[in-house]
Amino acid sequence: MKTIYFDNNATTKVAEEVLDEMKPLFCDLYGNPSSMHTFGGQISHRMRKAREQVAALLGCEPSEIIFTSCGTESDNTAIKGALAAYPDKRKVITTRVEHPAVLSVCRDLENLGYNVVELAVDKLGRLDLAELEDNLDDDTAIVSIMYANNETGVIFPIAQIAELVTDKGIVFHTDAVQAVGKITLNLSKSNIDLLSLSGHKLHGPKGVGVLYVKKGTRMSPFMIGGHQEAGRRAGTENVPGIVGLGKACELAAENLEEENSKVKYLRDKLENAILKSCPDSRLNGDKDHRLPNTTNISFEFIEGEAILLMLDRIGICASSGSACTSGSLEPSHVLRAMGVPFTAAHGSIRFSLSRYNTEQEVDFTVEKTPGIINHLRELSPFVAK
Numbered sequence: 001m002k003t004i005y006f007d008n009n010a011t012t013k014v015a016e017e018v019l020d021e022m023k024p025l026f027c028d029l030y031g032n033p034s035s036m037h038t039f040g041g042q043i044s045h046r047m048r049k050a051r052e053q054v055a056a057l058l059g060c061e062p063s064e065i066i067f068t069s070c071g072t073e074s075d076n077t078a079i080k081g082a083l084a085a086y087p088d089k090r091k092v093i094t095t096r097v098e099h100p101a102v103l104s105v106c107r108d109l110e111n112l113g114y115n116v117v118e119l120a121v122d123k124l125g126r127l128d129l130a131e132l133e134d135n136l137d138d139d140t141a142i143v144s145i146m147y148a149n150n151e152t153g154v155i156f157p158i159a160q161i162a163e164l165v166t167d168k169g170i171v172f173h174t175d176a177v178q179a180v181g182k183i184t185l186n187l188s189k190s191n192i193d194l195l196s197l198s199g200h201k202l203h204g205p206k207g208v209g210v211l212y213v214k215k216g217t218r219m220s221p222f223m224i225g226g227h228q229e230a231g232r233r234a235g236t237e238n239v240p241g242i243v244g245l246g247k248a249c250e251l252a253a254e255n256l257e258e259e260n261s262k263v264k265y266l267r268d269k270l271e272n273a274i275l276k277s278c279p280d281s282r283l284n285g286d287k288d289h290r291l292p293n294t295t296n297i298s299f300e301f302i303e304g305e306a307i308l309l310m311l312d313r314i315g316i317c318a319s320s321g322s323a324c325t326s327g328s329l330e331p332s333h334v335l336r337a338m339g340v341p342f343t344a345a346h347g348s349i350r351f352s353l354s355r356y357n358t359e360q361e362v363d364f365t366v367e368k369t370p371g372i373i374n375h376l377r378e379l380s381p382f383v384a385k
């Protein structure tokens with residue numbers, strides 16, 4: 001049975017070109033880039049190239065890139081690093097729909113006595129910018145708002161938000177783990193101070209991420225030890241991962257628009273056909289301001305997990321929430337924040353596509369899904385027989 005992979009917001013396939021760049025760095029060029037000898041030293045120019053490739057995709061300076069171990073580390077570093085740089089300020093603003101890599105950090109800070117504000121979203125998953133503005137004050141150290149939501153794909157107006165926040169002299173961080181590689185960013189023209197991304201979400205390897213730090217932003221390092229990353233992130237670098245991430249960024253930059261219009265076409269075809277053929281189904285999130293690859297659909301009166309299992313039996317991989325929340329029977333915190341009714345939130349499925357998906361895969365899924373939904377509804381105690 002062929003696998004049809006529609007779970008690209010959880011992780012992506014490593015591009016062959018990325019793997020080719022990484023291979024020599026394990027058994028041949030395995031030196032430590034900090035070493036004085038030529039063998040180690042020859043690695044550092046590969047790291048420099050990777051930094052330039054990442055910077056080119058983001059539209060920033062290579063010196064503004066710090067390599068980390070993942071998106072989660074970048075998020076933790078941004079928030080805790082900004083708080084450490086502004087020890088007199090005790091307020092953090094975020095949203096109710098962040099990934100746990102931000103939300104759990106903020107809730108932990110609340111337990112430590114910080115004043116944490118979680119902004120609400122409306123039923124389409126949109127923020128009220130007036131609520132944000134009302135909350136910005138002299139005590140606010142950092143505002144952390146995601147670029148695009150991992151569960152619904154909803155994109156927040158980050159350029160506008162960054163301007164509002166930084167005009168008040170407050171540090172602005174965005175978790176762009178789901179946005180980078182899917183939409184065009186130009187950080188040199190933005191007010192974003194800090195931005196997180198993760199290698200494995202854009203056909204790079206797992207275990208490598210980036211924190212972009214705009215020149216002049218006050219930030220204390222989170223990982224302390226050696227002098228790597230110009231003293232901003234200690235620890236021997238994951239050289240193969242960094243080189244792979246650089247290549248993944250180069251590939252994303254080359255094909256961003258063309259590939260994403262193909263991905264959007266496939267996503268729309270899948271979404272429209274499923275909504276049309278499955279009664280009592282609904283789209284979650286703002287249809288017009290979304291990542292091109294993501295659709296989140298609720299099927300009333302049945303369990304998302306049951307749908308996933310039946311899709312899985314025919315080789316289709318999807319998700320019933322973010323990768324991190326799957327396994328829990330609680331409906332997703334994102335859908336709950338959007339006020340999606342309990343019966344619909346429980347039966348939600350996320351399909352997230354990539355450039356490697358084909359029209360045949362979409363057609364197969366469209367053909368099989370209504371049968372699965374009807375079968376589960378026949379078994380459901382919540383449906384009147």
Ligand code: PLP
Binds near residue numbers: 099101146177200322
């Ligand atoms: N932020 C968002 C929006 C994500 O979707 C994820 C992963 O799913 C992360 C952060 C965490 O990234 P990583 O898996 O690299 O730690």
